[in-house]
Amino acid sequence: MGGLELEAVFSYDCLLGHEYVERFFARVIEGGKVGHAYLFFGPRGVGKKTFAFYLAQWLLCRDSSREGPCLECVSCQKVQHNNHPDISFFSPAEDRLWIPLEAVMQIQREVSYAPLEGGYRIAIVDEVERMNEEAANAFLKTLEEPQGNAIFILLAENIYSLKDTIVSRVQKVRFAPLSLERVWGYCRREFSEEGVLDGVVYSSMGSLERVRQFMDSGWLERRDWLLGMLEGEEFRFSSGFVEGILGQLESFSKRQARRKELVETLELLETLFRDLGVLSSCSRGILFHPDRRDRLEEISRKCSFVEWFHLFHLCWQTRQKLAYNLHLELTLENFAIEFQQEWGLS
Ligand SMILES: [Zn+2]
Known part of the structure; x- marks a missing residue:
């Protein structure tokens, strides 16, 4: 957890698509009814953090x-230049899975000071669902006894992973995924059009952060590598596929900090299995990877809809465990065992 770490991605572009949230806060601010704690929830990378800073800028302007x-x-200039003394930004450290109690105590200390520039003290807390039990209990006390000028803006992907007692003490603001047109519009501005494939846009699930990740993380190559594995003879008839996947997963897992990358690979595999399921049931559903339809159609004949669904579910489960489980090796081992059982491999 650190001080203010406004990312370079803070651009007003990212506010697009959240006009209804903007209108909501226009009414709140105009009516002088600013609450002491807000929870922004919605998928990763749709602009929650950007909006939080924008709201802070608005409140302090x-x-x-x-x-x-x-x-x-x-005041606006200071927010833009990342040095407003009355805004604190907290996010879990890259190598820590949980937000510990000490971090919550730091948040409590920071909001207890009177605003340096008048107005409010604003604390933006990212990935609030990562507070461990102890930290969440301590944080709850802070919410129960609001300090004069302190405002909390909490960010979370999933509201259901938060304690009910926390959720009931904050005002909830939902951030929806961006529409495909918005994502396309962003891609056209940011990247040359030929460089962006339908697959990137559809798999982004309405998140610009995902688009950026896909474009700079070798996602396209990784996807083709996975497709190649699925096309291979060994898939279905031997454990080569599992070993290949695990080989890649394990090389990631040696570097703990790259857990995110590992989770991304599983997520990618999940969307491929999902598309294969759709195609094997002859459904005309929208694909995550429409630009690879031909290859996917070919592969989809290898298994039944139910089998693809099981594989999808297995990836999903493993990914959920990885996001919170400290025992990376153990989770991967289970993945391998279940995957092989699924195929009657040994
Ligand atoms: Zn201003």
Whole structure:
């Protein structure tokens, strides 16, 4: 957990698609009814964090209006340059799975100071679902006894993984995935059009962060590698497929910090299995990977819909465990065993 770490991705572009949230806060601010804690929830990478900083800028602006912050006053400039003393940003450390109690105590300390520039003290807490039991209990106390000028903006992907007692003490604001048109619009501006495939846009699930990740993480190559594995003779008839996948997964797992990459590979495999299931049932459903339809159609004949669904489910389960489980090796081992049982392999 650190101080303010506003990412370079803070661009007002990212507010697109959340106009209804903007209208909601326009009413709140105009009516002088700003709450002491908000929970922004919705899929990863749809703009929750960006909006949180935008809202902070709006609340601290010296010349704000119904339309938003002025973007020009000293306060707005400070937010834009990442050095406003009354905003603190917290996110779990890269190598830690949980937000520990000490981090919550740090948050409590920071919001207890009076605002340096008048107005509010704003704490933005990312991935709040990662607080461990102890930390969540301590944090609950902070929410129960709001400090004069402190405002919390909590960010979470999944509202159901939070304690009910926390959820009931905050105002919930839902962030929906962006529409495909929005994602395409962003891609056209940011990348040359030929470079972006339908697969990137559809698999982004309405998240610009995913698009950026896909474009710079070798996602396209990884996808083709996985497709190649699924096309191979050994898939279905030997354990070569599992070994190949695990080989890659294990090389990732040696570097703990790359757990995210591992989770991404499983997620990718999941979307491929999902498409294969759709195609094997002859359904005309929308694919995550429409740009690889021909190859997927060919592969889909190797298994039944039910089999593809089981594989999809197995990947999903493993990914959920990996996101929270410390025992990476154990989880991968289970994945291998179940995968091989699924195929009657040994
Ligand atoms: Zn301003």
